[in-house]
Amino acid sequence: VQVVESGGGLVQPGGSLRLSCAASGFTFRTHFMAWFRQAPGKEREFVAAIGWSGIMTRYSDSAKGRFTISRDNAKNMVFLQMNSLKLEDSAVYSCAGAPGIIMPVEFTGYYYWGQGTQVTVSS
Numbered sequence: 476v477q478v479v480e481s482g483g484g485l486v487q488p489g490g491s492l493r494l495s496c497a498a499s500g501f502t503f504r505t506h507f508m509a510w511f512r513q514a515p516g517k518e519r520e521f522v523a524a525i526g527w528s529g530i531m532t533r534y535s536d537s538a539k540g541r542f543t544i545s546r547d548n549a550k551n552m553v554f555l556q557m558n559s560l561k562l563e564d565s566a567v568y569s570c571a572g573a574p575g576i577i578m579p580v581e582f583t584g585y586y587y588w589g590q591g592t593q594v595t596v597s598s
Contacts, residue, residue, distance in 0.1 A: 476500035476587050480570050483592030486560055494555040494592060496570030501587060503551040507573045510544060510555045511582055512566035512594075521580045522568070523555060533578060537563075560596045567591040 482494040494510070509524035523534045523544040532544055543556040553570060569592075571585035579585060 478570050478572065478587050478589035480568065480589045480592040483568060483594045485595045485597060487598055488560060488562055488596055490560050490596070491556070491558045492560065492594060494557065494568055494570075494594070496553045496555075496589060498551045498553070498570070498572060498587070501572060501574075503572070504548040505574065506587075507575065507578050507585075508544075508546055508553040509571050509573070509579070509585060510553075510568055511571060511585075512564075512568045513591075514563075514566040517566075519569075519582050520566075521582070524578050524580060525553065526578060531578065533580060557594070560594075562596050565594060565596045567593050 477499045479497045510522040513519040522538050525532050525544045529546045541559045546553040570589045572587040573579050573585040
């Protein structure tokens with residue numbers, strides 16, 4: 476199993492970034508996919524999740540209205556478009572996958588994890 480994130484970087488407040496996650500080694504199209512983030516000294520935090528077909532999505536309150544999660548089952552990829560970024564969005568963002576029929580929002584519900592990509596929002 477491989478889960479590899481990319482697209483992180485340094486961006487100014489109000490800017491945008493698009494994170495990508497490439498997955499392999501499991502049946503991607505039947506897995507929920509999600510993004511979590513963890514800032515230094517803080518607990519890992521749910522950001523967004525997406526269902527098998529991409530129709531069902533769920534966001535944290537902090538992500539709602541600014542971030543958009545999407546997936547491409549043909550390419551085994553999931554994306555996180557982040558707009559209107561704030562200083563407090565700085566964190567390592569990790570992609571995760573979970574089998575099943577109920578969308579988990581806790582990190583304990585996810586089996587497959589990437590190493591993460593750093594997002595730094597700074598002026």
